[in-house]
Amino acid sequence: MRFTKMHGIGNDYIYINCFEEEVKEPAKLAPRMSDRHFGIGSDGIILILPSTVADCKMRIFNADGSEAQMCGNGVRCVAKYIYDHNITRNNPLTVETVAGIKSIELFTDNGRVSGAKVNMGKPRLLRSEIPMLGKEIKETSVIDELLTISNGISWRITCVSMGNPHGIIFVDNLDLVNISKHGIEIEHHPVFPERINVHFVQVHNPKEVTMRTWERGSGITLACGTGASAVCVAGVLNKKTERKILAHLPGGDLKLEWAEDGNVYMTGPAAEVFTGEWH
Numbered sequence: 001m002r003f004t005k006m007h008g009i010g011n012d013y014i015y016i017n018c019f020e021e022e023v024k025e026p027a028k029l030a031p032r033m034s035d036r037h038f039g040i041g042s043d044g045i046i047l048i049l050p051s052t053v054a055d056c057k058m059r060i061f062n063a064d065g066s067e068a069q070m071c072g073n074g075v076r077c078v079a080k081y082i083y084d085h086n087i088t089r090n091n092p093l094t095v096e097t098v099a100g101i102k103s104i105e106l107f108t109d110n111g112r113v114s115g116a117k118v119n120m121g122k123p124r125l126l127r128s129e130i131p132m133l134g135k136e137i138k139e140t141s142v143i144d145e146l147l148t149i150s151n152g153i154s155w156r157i158t159c160v161s162m163g164n165p166h167g168i169i170f171v172d173n174l175d176l177v178n179i180s181k182h183g184i185e186i187e188h189h190p191v192f193p194e195r196i197n198v199h200f201v202q203v204h205n206p207k208e209v210t211m212r213t214w215e216r217g218s219g220i221t222l223a224c225g226t227g228a229s230a231v232c233v234a235g236v237l238n239k240k241t242e243r244k245i246l247a248h249l250p251g252g253d254l255k256l257e258w259a260e261d262g263n264v265y266m267t268g269p270a271a272e273v274f275t276g277e278w279h
């Protein structure tokens with residue numbers, strides 16, 4: 001089976017063109033392909049499929065085989081793939097995802113896509129939409145709430161769904177956070193019935209942040225597009241940042257805007273690295 005290796009600022013996935021290939025059990029295939037020693041190595045796999053309502057359909061499976069609703073860095077690469085490989089020449093184009101149809105504006109360089117601006121849709125803020133358990137009298141959002149881990153450590157967390165769940169924690173100094181230790185504890189906290197992606201954020205000024213991510217189902221990644229979108233929303237909700245920010249992630253930068261129309265727009269690069277044959 002042929003595959004294409006792509007990344008969005010270092011958040012790397014294996015892309016399979018299911019206009020030409022058939023993948024029977026992606027949840028089992030993802031961990032095998034994603035293994036960085038016994039497989040190809042990636043943060044997961046992404047299937048590119050025909051769609052009756054958009055230019056294509058995307059399904060994303062994390063490195064542990066769990067399927068996610070959406071992938072920001074991934075959808076920029078899907079857009080690049082279907083444009084560069086002539087599945088469509090629309091610009092903007094649309095990608096059907098579990099989190100809804102996304103509209104994507106392409107930036108090209110000598111006729112090939114170098115980056116994209118994605119309408120990530122509207123954030124969901126209600127506790128039940130994250131989803132997050134917890135007693136509450138009425139449906140409320142989760143802003144700057146105390147989350148206590150079983151070992152007694154507690155964090156102030158803001159939760160935002162971009163179709164997939166995100167927990168955002170603002171810290172004064174990212175260098176002091178042990179993300180491997182705390183990320184997994186928060187990901188698997190019983191209050192999150194579908195687990196959660198975890199982002200630690202240092203705010204430099206109202207227009208600029210640095211973030212580090214522990215992803216649900218993949219662990220530490222170099223970037224998270226849905227996560228950066230959620231960070232943009234959380235910054236506004238906590239009155240720490242403006243609606244338009246620059247986010248520095250370990251793998252590179254993303255521009256985010258929670259626009260007045262209620263949608264979050266994410267702008268960033270997309271790269272194709274190599275193609276191969278999986279036996």
Ligand SMILES: N[C@H](CCC[C@H](N)C(=O)O)C(=O)O
Pocket residue numbers: 011060062067068069070071072073074164165197215216217218221223224225226227
């Ligand atoms: N681990 C995520 C899916 C990948 C999202 C991320 N890689 C992005 O760029 O948005 C989840 O389980 O919700």
